[in-house]
Amino acid sequence: MSGGAGRVILVDDDRDVREALGEALELADYAVTTCKSFIEATDHVRRNFPGIVVTDVRMPGKDGLDLLERVRSIDPELPVIVLTGEGDVPMAVRAMAGGADDFLEKPCPTARLLEAVERALARRRRTLERRRRGASRMLRSALDGVAGAQGLAAQMDVVEKYLIERALRVQGGRVAAVAEALGLPRKTLYDKLKRHGIDPSAFRDGSG
Known part of the structure; x- marks a missing residue:
């Protein structure tokens, strides 16, 4: 056991x-x-x-x-x-x-x-390990897609978007819980959601 x-x-x-x-x-x-x-x-x-x-x-x-x-x-x-x-x-x-x-x-x-x-x-x-590996592969693929000319800033944007979306999935789309988990003021998180084009409602009840 x-x-x-x-x-x-x-x-x-x-x-x-x-x-x-x-x-x-x-x-x-x-x-x-x-x-x-x-x-x-x-x-x-x-x-x-x-x-x-x-x-x-x-x-x-x-x-x-x-x-x-x-x-x-x-x-x-x-x-x-x-x-x-x-x-x-x-x-x-x-x-x-x-x-x-x-x-x-x-x-x-x-x-x-x-x-x-x-x-x-x-x-x-x-199951969770399989999902984690799949998410890591998606992140690496996204980073590869912005490598080179777009540089470090674009890669950091990809990582930031990935982390926010991951937190939204874990928290079921609850913005307040995500802000707390990421250590961000709620207004800052809303600004980042808008900039990355992320809709929190898409992650409610595990739909994201």
């Missing part, structure tokens, strides 16, 4: 279950964010989130299947593990058909939970 840097968004409306599963994950050295509802969970889900989602299926209001659909709309490759009631085969089938990476029956043995979580996190790490 290699918890360490793994991050897990854990969603369950039952406080006792939420606390028990959260404690098991934390003892395995995972960083856990616990949520009791669809609304709470979606506040934490974003494209390129460096972790996974573990959610109960049956919850009041919007349930785990709604959350699964929402996660898929933000980042289709973000792993989601669903928790179903014992013997709830129809719900498990619906979850897997909706794109869940795995399902576990409650009550779930700790070892089974940790195995599923680590498998999903391993997939997530591979």
Whole structure:
């Protein structure tokens, strides 16, 4: 088992279950964010989130299947593990058909939970590494395109635009969060967005 840097968004409306599963994950050295509802969970889900989602299926209001659909709309490759009631085969089938990476029956043995979580996190790490390499290749290609006559200033512009767009993807298009992450006054960031022709709305909900 290699918890360490793994991050897990854990969603369950039952406080006792939420606390028990959260404690098991934390003892395995995972960083856990616990949520009791669809609304709470979606506040934490974003494209390129460096972790996974573990959610109960049956919850009041919007349930785990709604959350699964929402996660898929933000980042289709973000792993989601669903928790179903014992013997709830129809719900498990619906979850897997909706794109869940795995399902576990409650009550779930700790070892089974940790195995599923680590498998999903391993997939997530591979996905993010592939994306990082792809972004690096795109940056190198862009820099090559402005090399030579256009000089260093043009290359710096390319790097700046790349960093801003990358931050927008990570923050789901939220300009205030990007300004904080980059250490820029918000007005300065808006000026740079205008100069580079970047539309933050194109990055909302992982669309960019």
